Amino acid sequence: MNKLYFGDNLEVMREMDDQRVDLICTDPPFNSGRDYNAFLTDSLAQSKAFTDTWTWDDPAQDARADIERRARASDTYKALHNCLRGYDLVLQNAVSGNKGSMRAYLAFMAPRLAEMHRILKDTGSIYLHCDPTASHYLKGIMDAIWDQDNRSKNECFRNEIVWCYRGGGVPKKDFSRKHDIIFRYTKTDNITFNVDDVRQPYSEESQERLKYKARAFRGDRVYDNYNMNEKGKHPEDWWVMQPVMPSSKERLGYPTQKPRALYERMIKASSNEGDLVMDPFSGCGTTIDAAHTLNRFWIGIDLIPFSIDKPS
Ligand SMILES: C[S@@+](CC[C@H](N)C(=O)[O-])C[C@H]1O[C@@H](n2cnc3c(N)ncnc32)[C@H](O)[C@@H]1O
Numbered sequence: 001m002n003k004l005y006f007g008d009n010l011e012v013m014r015e016m017d018d019q020r021v022d023l024i025c026t027d028p029p030f031n032s033g034r035d036y037n038a039f040l041t042d043s044l045a046q047s048k049a050f051t052d053t054w055t056w057d058d059p060a061q062d063a064r065a066d067i068e069r070r071a072r073a074s075d076t077y078k079a080l081h082n083c084l085r086g087y088d089l090v091l092q093n094a095v096s097g098n099k100g101s102m103r104a105y106l107a108f109m110a111p112r113l114a115e116m117h118r119i120l121k122d123t124g125s126i127y128l129h130c131d132p133t134a135s136h137y138l139k140g141i142m143d144a145i146w147d148q149d150n151r152s153k154n155e156c157f158r159n160e161i162v163w164c165y166r167g168g169g170v171p172k173k174d175f176s177r178k179h180d181i182i183f184r185y186t187k188t189d190n191i192t193f194n195v196d197d198v199r200q201p202y203s204e205e206s207q208e209r210l211k212y213k214a215r216a217f218r219g220d221r222v223y224d225n226y227n228m229n230e231k232g233k234h235p236e237d238w239w240v241m242q243p244v245m246p247s248s249k250e251r252l253g254y255p256t257q258k259p260r261a262l263y264e265r266m267i268k269a270s271s272n273e274g275d276l277v278m279d280p281f282s283g284c285g286t287t288i289d290a291a292h293t294l295n296r297f298w299i300g301i302d303l304i305p306f307s308i309d310k311p312s
Contacts, residue, residue: 001276002074004288006035009280009301013115020119021299022192022275024286027129027258028112032103056095060104067111074230076117076148080110083144087137105134110141116280117145123190125158125177125270128183135160146185159184162238163262167245182266192275199232206233237263254284263290271296294299 029052070077092097146156161182273295279287282300291298
């Protein structure tokens with residue numbers, strides 16, 4: 001059942017049945033404008049470009065035309081098409097510069113998110129990792145797609161998780177950008193959420209606060225709500241974890257490798273042993289490694305062969 005595909009995830013996902021997967025945790029390119037070839041050895045750099053830059057070129061325009069075509073027969077693609085037309089206005093129909101680049105990036109991401117939605121079970125969850133470059137646009141696209149299931153209630157959006165970390169350079173005229181965004185969506189309310197598996201230790205400060213509240217509300221119903229849970233604190237939607245550092249044992253040298261603990265938390269919370277976890281942008285396999293360790297089945301997809309091998 002475990003499968004690793006090399007190829008374009010759009011093609012692979014279009015071959016998959018509806019409602020196949022219990023959990024999708026994925027970390028696509030972010031439209032960061034970075035060229036990761038600089039991080040790779042010469043031999044790897046020669047094999048295939050590994051860039052996160054986007055232009056409003058023929059493939060981007062073809063992708064938009066394909067969405068428009070599919071919109072005639074599919075409510076999801078219709079919603080997507082309308083959403084992207086709205087973004088065209090926001091981005092002033094630009095064909096160059098940052099705005100043209102964003103239009104191209106969204107034309108790439110939109111159909112892939114539509115296919116992820118299709119292959120996700122009704123009981124399933126998706127975690128989409130992105131950053132503030134495009135998170136606001138991606139959330140609109142996810143709302144357009146996921147709310148097709150639930151037009152009146154809008155309960156498909158569950159969390160905007162902020163992953164906070166330290167390290168790296170310091171900009172001269174900005175606050176340091178030290179967080180990524182992870183959107184969590186579900187199709188229905190009938191979902192897995194194993195909160196006890198992801199509870200966190202209480203900090204000294206929150207223990208003090210809880211003691212104070214317990215005293216303040218003694219005898220009141222609110223008192224019970226502030227009792228400490230022996231399994232730990234209910235996790236917040238901001239997670240502080242170190243990125244993969246050069247000295248980290250888990251480091252494989254893949255330029256965009258994410259820490260395993262981050263993906264373990266998503267998998268523990270939103271799946272059970274024996275469930276099928278998928279990462280269509282699997283990179284060097286952080287999600288599938290975490291899924292395998294936690295006894296879940298997995299599917300990974302990546303476009304470049306060296307994503308399963310470490311650069312040497
Ligand atoms: C941000 S990285 C993922 C890193 C991963 N989370 C890890 O920890 O290694 C994004 C990945 O998406 C892959 N990718 C980009 N476009 C793709 C496509 N159309 N189909 C499949 N994979 C793609 C890239 O090769 C890259 O490995």
